[in-house]
Amino acid sequence: MELDPEEGVKPGSPAAMLALRAKKARAQSGLAIREVATTLGYHHTYLGRVETGEQIPSEQMADDMDDFYKTDGLFGDLRALAHAAAAETPKWGHKVLQAEKRAARIQTFNSSVVPGLLQVQPYTMALFTESMPGRDAENIAFQAAKRSHRRDVLNSATPPLYWAIMDEAALRRPVGGPQVMAEQIRHILHMIEASSAVHVQVLPFEEGVHPLLGGSLSLLTLRDGSQFAYVESFASGVSVESPAEVMELATLMDLAKSKALDSGKSNALFRMYLKEYENDLES
Template identity: 70%
Template sequence: MNKLLRGSHAVELEPEDENEEPSPAGMLAARAKRARKKAGLSYRALAEKLGYPHTYLSRVESGDQLPSAALAETMDAFYETDELFSDLAAVARSMAAETPKWGHKVLEEEKRAARIQTFNSSVVPGLLQLEPYTTALYVESMPGKDSENIALQVAKRAHRREVLDSAKPPFYWAIMDEAALRRPVGGPATMAEQIRHILHMAETNSAVQIQVLPFARGVHPLLGGSLSLLTLRDGTTFAYVESFASGVSIETPADVLELTTLLDIARSKALCGGESVALLNMYLKEYEDDAK
């Protein structure tokens, strides 16, 4: 059971599923349901007291819809929860607004996946990124965004990394183009720290497999984009393809098979584990020397 501290009080929060980390939207839905049951009210009885349709309240408790700011404020007043629902709703709306709609599915399923296979052609794969690297990446790739928005994106990426440190992490197979190592995101010191982290993950986490596809291997079928294949615990697999400012989730078996073949070809051109580690260490030394 998670707790949200508010002043001197600790409010218990129920996750959406006991095996997952709760999201603000999931916390809100679980807390709303628990508060109504504790008050001994049906949806219709609660609707009469709050002045909102019982169907609306049901959707809020099921997690299908976030409450409006007005409803969240009304719930806080009725349940005497000291702006808990208002705060959770605001955070949930902010996260939803900052996540492109094409990325929602991969974020939802990532923590439930049994296996994640990913290829990145230009940057370090997201689940391997450290905060200084992610910050530098977002500062350059999100022109016009203020520091608060960038900090939110960095925090979300950091939270996603926790899936690899969970009790039952997915098998994570990451392939990156050598361009991701050559491009000095954030400068030499940031890159050195980032590469040390990748090496540490490869050496200490048995669920993580890392390969580098070097320039010397020439053209491959995934130039210029990124591809992730997520296999869920029921055996189903979907693909997520992302490019400059768009992305799409693909579930049609024939299309997933085609993309799996492309990833297999790219993997066949990549260095083996030991060779990849050697190349990573070469770049690490270069960045460490440049940072002196």
């Protein structure tokens, strides 16, 4: 069933769009809500809450709706987007999330973890599980899904130039254990090899102190030429737009870059750690 956009209705959140589409799909089927719910195997009040936007359907229900209405994954996709949108984003991070989609160049440094746009989902899940005590598994999954959607920036038809500097500590710390780390490092190597727009370098322990210890810094250049910086540390962050302050932070980034290994040596270090984690799995 092909669902045309509602005339005069401005699409809102993914959850609101899911509710709108669910209601319209049933209307086009000509069936009452009880008939559809019975056919799908759910209580009619559950389907009613989905159609009014009071509840996001389960993954199974979204799949069943797609099968019944023949909507080719529409409800599954909207459900995933609704869950990602439901993930809490700190206020200080809103601007950088939007800017990533409009960036011509993204430069980033992380001192203790793999940069967010390079993370695989098991690595992100392991990070959030430890850093969000008291949150239930579904909430943690929401957060991981949101970060997963952010990675689409690097897979777009016209990706920004992405230049990441990682502290060696991010490779040494076994987030999620050897299997997760092996998968994570393979993904980084794949991204480097698959896209000329992705550059990743490692700042090794042997370089000692550097100007960005203990936090992360992103410098974004938008397509209109404007620039801003984003500085994040434990549970806080700030966007910086003042040209003078952005220049100061860019200088710190340049100093960190000057201490990083070149691409060839960085890739060799990635492979060394990958081999260590693979050996751990075999032992």
